[in-house]
Every structure is written in structure tokens, then in C-alpha cells.
Amino acid sequence: MTALSTPVTAxxxxxxxxRLSNLLYRKPNLYLAMLLVPPLLWxxxxxxxxxxxxxxxxVYTYDxxxxxxxxxxxxxxxxxxxxxxxxxxxxxxxxxxxxxxxxSAALAFPIAYYMARYTSGKxxxxxxxxxxxxMWASYIxxxxxxxxxxxxGGVVQxxxxxxxxxxxxxxxxxxxxVGGSTLSTSQLGRFFVFVYIWLPFMILPIQASLERLPPSLxxxxxxxxxxxxxxxxxxxxxxxxxGIAAGSIxxxxxxxxxxxxxxxxxxPGLFIGNMVYTQQGSIGNMPMAAAFTLVPIVLIAIxxxxxxxxxxxxxx
Amino acid sequence: xxxxxxxxxxxLAAWGGLxxxxxxxxxxxxxxxxTEQSAFSFPPQGFTLHWFSVAFSRxxxxxxxxxxxxxxxxxxxxAMVLGTLAAAALYRRDFFGKEGVSxxxxxxxxxxxxxxxxxxxxxxxxxxxxxxxxxxxxxHATFCVVIVYNNVIARFRRTSHSLIEASMDLGADxxxxxxxxxxxxxxxxxxxxxxxxxxxxxxxxxxTTFTAGHERTLPLWLLxxxxxxxxxxxTNVVAMLVMLVTMLPIxxxxxxxxxGESVAGSGGK
Numbered sequence: 001m002t003a004l005s006t007p008v009t010a011x012x013x014x015x016x017x018x019r020l021s022n023l024l025y026r027k028p029n030l031y032l033a034m035l036l037v038p039p040l041l042w043x044x045x046x047x048x049x050x051x052x053x054x055x056x057x058x059v060y061t062y063d064x065x066x067x068x069x070x071x072x073x074x075x076x077x078x079x080x081x082x083x084x085x086x087x088x089x090x091x092x093x094x095x096x097x098x099x100x101x102x103x104s105a106a107l108a109f110p111i112a113y114y115m116a117r118y119t120s121g122k123x124x125x126x127x128x129x130x131x132x133x134x135m136w137a138s139y140i141x142x143x144x145x146x147x148x149x150x151x152x153g154g155v156v157q158x159x160x161x162x163x164x165x166x167x168x169x170x171x172x173x174x175x176x177x178v179g180g181s182t183l184s185t186s187q188l189g190r191f192f193v194f195v196y197i198w199l200p201f202m203i204l205p206i207q208a209s210l211e212r213l214p215p216s217l218x219x220x221x222x223x224x225x226x227x228x229x230x231x232x233x234x235x236x237x238x239x240x241x242x243g244i245a246a247g248s249i250x251x252x253x254x255x256x257x258x259x260x261x262x263x264x265x266x267x268p269g270l271f272i273g274n275m276v277y278t279q280q281g282s283i284g285n286m287p288m289a290a291a292f293t294l295v296p297i298v299l300i301a302i303x304x305x306x307x308x309x310x311x312x313x314x315x316x
Numbered sequence: 317x318x319x320x321x322x323x324x325x326x327x328l329a330a331w332g333g334l335x336x337x338x339x340x341x342x343x344x345x346x347x348x349x350x351t352e353q354s355a356f357s358f359p360p361q362g363f364t365l366h367w368f369s370v371a372f373s374r375x376x377x378x379x380x381x382x383x384x385x386x387x388x389x390x391x392x393x394x395a396m397v398l399g400t401l402a403a404a405a406l407y408r409r410d411f412f413g414k415e416g417v418s419x420x421x422x423x424x425x426x427x428x429x430x431x432x433x434x435x436x437x438x439x440x441x442x443x444x445x446x447x448x449x450x451x452x453x454x455x456h457a458t459f460c461v462v463i464v465y466n467n468v469i470a471r472f473r474r475t476s477h478s479l480i481e482a483s484m485d486l487g488a489d490x491x492x493x494x495x496x497x498x499x500x501x502x503x504x505x506x507x508x509x510x511x512x513x514x515x516x517x518x519x520x521x522x523x524t525t526f527t528a529g530h531e532r533t534l535p536l537w538l539l540x541x542x543x544x545x546x547x548x549x550x551t552n553v554v555a556m557l558v559m560l561v562t563m564l565p566i567x568x569x570x571x572x573x574x575x576g577e578s579v580a581g582s583g584g585k
Contacts, residue, residue: 021490028409035405036417039398039461043420047458050439051431107333114330118322127334129570134337136512136566138519138558140535144542144551145340148347155343155358199337257428260521264542276430277525280437289434296428 055297058290069287077291086275090295093272096187097255097299100194101202101248107195108202108247109240115203116210135200143264146193150184150265157183180267190266194255201254202247209243210236245312252303256296272296341559348556353549367549376537377554384534387449388517391456395513396506398457399464407472424459429522432459437526447529455527456520460513467509467573468502475501508572511565519562534558 024031061072080086115127134142149155160169173179173186180186213236221231259273270278272295280289304312322330351362371377402421406414424432436455437447445451479501483493521535528536538558541551 018489018491021494025484025490032405032409032411035401039402039405039421040417042398042461043424043458046439046454047424047432047435048420050442051435053442054434054438107336110326110329111333114322114326118326125574127330129567130334131337132566132570133563134341136515136562137341138535138555138562140519140521140538141344141555141559141562142340144538144555145344147542148343149340153357158358196336196340199333203333253426253428257430257522259430260539273428273430273522276434280434293431293434297431300427 054286055290055294057286058294060287060290062285062287067284069285077287078294080288081291081295086292089270089272089275092269093256093296094299096191096194096271097252100191100198100255101251103191103195104199104202104251105206105244105248108199108206109244112203112206112210112240112243113236115207116213131200131203135204139197140260142197143193143261146189146196147184147264150182150189150192152182152184154184184265185267187266190262193261193265194258197261198251198254201250202244205246205250206240206243209240209246213239242311242314245307245310249304249307249312253296253300256299341563344552344555344559347552350549350552367553371550371553374550376532377550380532380534380537381557383449383531384518387452387456387533388514390453391460391517392510392513394453394457395460395464396510399461399509399513400468400502400506402461403465403468403472407469408477421462421465425462429520430526433523433526436523440527447527448531451527451529452524452531452533455523456517459520459523460517463513463516464506464509467505467512467569470573471502471505504572508569511569511572515562515565519558 024034057069058077059073059075060069061074061076062069081090111127111131115124115131119127151157157169160166169183172188173181173183178186178188180189183189217235217239218231221235222228226234257273259271259277262269262271262274272292276289276292279285279292307313346360348367349363349365350360351364351366352360399421402417406418433455436451436458440447440451475498479497480493483497484490488496519535521533521539524533524536532540534554535558538551538554541547541554
């Protein structure tokens with residue numbers, strides 16, 4: 001190949017641009033470096049270095065009198081995370097992230113399963129687009145739509161009244177820890193919004209993992225005498241675990257870091273994101289904000305190491 | 317296996333799921349044409365186009381639209397350049413730290429928005445840059461790079477390298493090969509990636525909260541409206557427009573990249 005690429009009548013080197021591009025073709029390492037330097041520089045200077053600088057402030061001392069951080073190293077901020085008030089925030093956020101992931105998986109599975117096994121051609125494309133459009137549609141508008149749906153006298157209430165289910169709704173809203181005075185100020189309402197917004201992120205990985213399931217496995221299972229339900233429980237479901245795990249990475253980490261939805265829907269009570277926002281903004285306590293930022297990062301790292309064992313990374 | 321029929325329960329769950337995904341979006345479209353002043357009641361009272369003219373005569377709305385469009389265009393351009401460079405560097409060569417580079421590209425979008433926002437804010441403070449349109453663009457470009465990168469690298473992987481070798485064998489120099497072989501091959505993937513990056517930037521709110529300073533992008537304008545529900549009808553109209561601007565690019569990107577191994581937009585947002 002290389003011998004052929006230098007023809008006998010080599011065209012004379014043209015302008016500087018051409019000479020440069022020829023040089024780069026002959027020196028692949030120089031070419032690689034030129035390609036990599038701009039993105040590396042960009043990410044290094046405005047993302048990585050500042051991220052580490054910011055997180056490092058988590059062990060700085062915050063002087064409440066001077067309203068400023070001083071570089072005296074301390075564990076105080078990290079220990080403060082375990083104070084009841086702060087710990088509550090972490091548990092509330094983590095609990096929501098787990099429940100939302102489980103519910104999304106349960107809702108997403110039938111859609112993904114139907115898409116992967118019972119649709120083809122135009123119907124499959126239709127399903128694909130029908131899942132992608134809500135996924136990409138504006139996040140803030142989706143959250144806004146839910147405030148309209150859940151509001152007093154809003155759409156959900158209207159449907160509940162038409163179906164004569166008002167007592168049921170009242171009963172659910174009466175359950176402590178889940179309910180509230182109205183749907184839009186209840187944990188339940190907040191849970192609905194989270195599940196709605198992140199659901200498409202769960203459907204697509206599950207669908208992809210089911211799509212890869214070889215039909216011969218299912219035939220073998222049937223040939224060996226398994227009933228459809230057995231095939232489902234012992235072949236299909238275990239093999240879709242990587243997809244579910246991959247999808248849950250999105251639902252888990254997106255819920256963990258969110259601070260707009262908790263602000264718009266649900267009872268008072270901060271999420272980790274709200275706490276970080278308040279600490280760095282109105283309070284100006286950067287060390288505490290940094291300590292709180294470490295929480296989702298650490299939780300996501302732990303979560304990733306768990307789902308990695310379930311094969312999530314092969315299904316991404 | 318496809319000869320089996322789906323049970324009616326599964327069919328209902330699947331189609332019901334689609335209805336669930338689209339119903340809130342439909343509600344936004346319905347309420348934009350509602351005649352009522354406080355548009356929380358359902359069913360809507362009547363049909364009107366009046367609020368569109370009200371919304372488009374509001375200076376604050378127009379300013380926010382203009383700002384968001386400018387930011388999305390600039391951020392998309394930067395993301396296209398950086399994402400293509402990174403994809404070209406990573407698709408064939410193996411080198412030390414390659415995994416690290418691809419992880420680095422994905423981190424700004426994989427970590428929660430508050431983390432990315434605060435990292436950027438720290439950078440701007442350290443460099444002494446006043447928050448404004450410039451800092452918003454930098455922030456958006458940072459998390460949009462991976463979208464373009466994913467699209468372009470998928471196309472690079474599908475493009476046979478022998479095409480490039482053939483071009484060189486036939487006497488084209490590196491520049492001609494790039495101009496006449498590589499670029500035309502990439503163009504639709506690049507365009508798809510750009511459209512998705514545009515939609516992502518146009519809608520972004522969490523990172524923007526930290527980098528915007530006194531500027532108010534369209535999502536920030538919307539969020540501000542929600543905490544002060546003064547003029548609901550105008551909010552509804554703007555919400556519908558934002559919905560359209562973010563949903564239509566995904567259709568375009570889909571048609572530009574379909575038939576390939578990986579279709580645009582299926583990755584994380």
C-alpha cells in the first residue's frame with residue numbers, strides 16, 4: 001500500500017495548506033496531537049481543573065464571620081453532611097432516585113419488550129420516534145406541563161372526578177410521607193414528574209438489549225419444554241438485566257442531581273441539588289456546597305460500580 | 317418469533333406507555349390556544365390565537381428568544397468543531413489514555429448539571445470572566461461536544477478506511493482527501509449532531525443557572541414565570557414554542573442518520 005501511494009509522477013507540492021496536510025499524513029502522531037490538543041485544552045482548562053479546584057474547597061474552612069473560605073484544611077464540612085438535617089436531605093434524594101429508577105424500569109419494560117419483539121419496519125420506526133421525541137422535548141416545558149396537570153382544578157383532577165375516583169385520590173393523598181394537601185404538593189406528584197421525565201432514558205437501553213436477544217435462545221427454551229412464562233422469567237428477563245441497569249444509570253443520576261423539579265412540584269424539603277444551589281448562591285458557603293456536590297458524585301460512582309457487575313456498560 | 321401475537325395486556329401497556337409519554341406534551345399544545353386568563357382549569361374554555369400576538373409583542377420574550385438562538389448557534393458551532401476533532405482522533409488509533417479522553421468528553425453530561433455548572437463557575441471566577449452570553453456559550457459548548465462526537469464517530473466507524481487509502485493512491489493529497497472524501501461522508505452525521513446539540517443548548521437550564529449572570533435565556537425566562545404565575549397565557553405560548561424547537565431537530569436528525577448502526581440521539585441527554 002505504502003509503496004503504491006508514492007506514484008512515479010508525484011504532483012508538485014501545492015500551497016502551504018496542501019504541504020501541511022501531506023506532512024500530517026506522513027506523521028500520524030503529529031496529526032493525532034493536532035486533533036487532540038483543542039478538545040483537551042478546552043476540557044482541561046474550563047472543565048477539569050476547575051472541577052477539581054471546586055471539589056477541593058470541600059475541605060476548606062468557612063469563616064462565617066468573614067463570609068469567606070480560608071484554605072485551612074478541615075474535615076468539618078464532610079462531617080457536617082452526617083448531621084441529621086443534612087443527612088435527611090441526602091436520604092430523601094437517594095430514596096427518590098431509587099424509587100424512580102424502579103418505577104421507570106417497571107413502566108419501561110413492557111414498552112421496550114413490545115418494541116423489540118412485536119414490531120418491525122414502519123411500526124418500529126414509529127415507536128422509536130415516539131419515544132425519542134418526548135425524550136428530547138424541552139425539560140423545563142415538560143416540568144411545566146406537569147404543574148398544569150397536577151394543579152388544583154387541573155387535568156388530573158378533572159379525570160379523577162369524571163371517573164368518580166375522588167375518594168380514592170383523597171385516600172392516597174392522606175397517606176403520610178406520600179400524600180399532601182394536593183397532588184402538586186405531594187411526594188407522589190413529584191415522583192410522577194420524575195418518572196415521566198426520565199422514562200424514555202430507560203426504554204431505549206432495555207429495547208436495545210432485548211433487540212440483541214438471539215431468537216434461537218427462545219426457540220431452544222421452548223423446544224426444551226418451557227412454557228412462555230418460564231421462558232420469560234428464566235431467559236428473557238435475566239438477559240435484559242444489562243439493559244435495565246444501563247437505563248437506571250440515567251434515571252438514578254439524573255434524579256440525584258435535579259433541583260428544578262423538587263422546586264416546582266412536591267412538599268417543601270430540599271434535595272441535594274437545591275442544597276448545593278442555596279449554599280453556593282444566597283449563603284455563599286462554597287466549602288459546604290463543594291462537600292454537598294461530592295455526595296451525588298460518590299453515590300453515582302458507587303452505583304456505577306454496582307451496575308457494572310450487571311453488565312450495564314456493555315448495554316450502553 | 318415475530319409470528320407470535322402479543323397479548324392484549326402487553327399491547328395495552330406498550331401503547332398506553334406511548335400515550336403517557338405524549339399526553340403532557342399535548343396538554344401544552346392545547347393550553348397555548350386556550351381563551352382563559354388563568355389556564356389551570358380543564359377542559360379548556362375556548363380557542364384563540366390572541367396570546368400569540370401578545371407574546372410576540374413582549375420585549376422580554378423576544379429578547380430571550382434572540383439570546384437563546386444566538387447561544388445555541390454559537391455553542392453548536394464550537395461543539396461541532398471540537399466534537400469532530402475528537403472523533404477523528406479517537407476512531408481508529410489506539411493510544412495511551414484513549415479511554416480517559418472519551419470519559420472526559422462524556423463527563424459534563426453524565427455528572428449532574430449542578431456539578432458541571434459549578435465547575436464552570438469556578439473557572440470563570442478564577443479567570444476573572446464576568447458571567448454573560450460568552451460564559452453561557454462556553455458552558456453549553458462543553459456538554460454539547462459529546463453529542464456531535466457520538467454522531468461523527470459512529471459515521472467514521474462505518475466509513476471504510478480503504479476509501480481514504482484509495483483517494484491517496486489515486487494521487488489526492490491530504491487536503492483533497494479531506495475535502496472530497498471525508499467531509500461529504502461525514503456531512504449528514506455532522507448535521508444531525510449539530511441539530512441535536514442545538515436542541516440541547518436551546519433547552520438547557522441547570523448549567524445555565526450558574527453561568528448566566530444577569531442574562532436571561534428562554535428556559536430561565538420560563539422558570540422565572542413559573543415561580544410568579546402572573547401571565548399564564550403568554551407562558552403557555554412560549555412553552556409551546558420551546559417544545560417545538562426542541563422536538564423538531566430530533567426528527568431531522570433521525571432521518572439524516574437512519575439506516576446506520578447507531579441512530580442519532582439514542583444516547584444520553
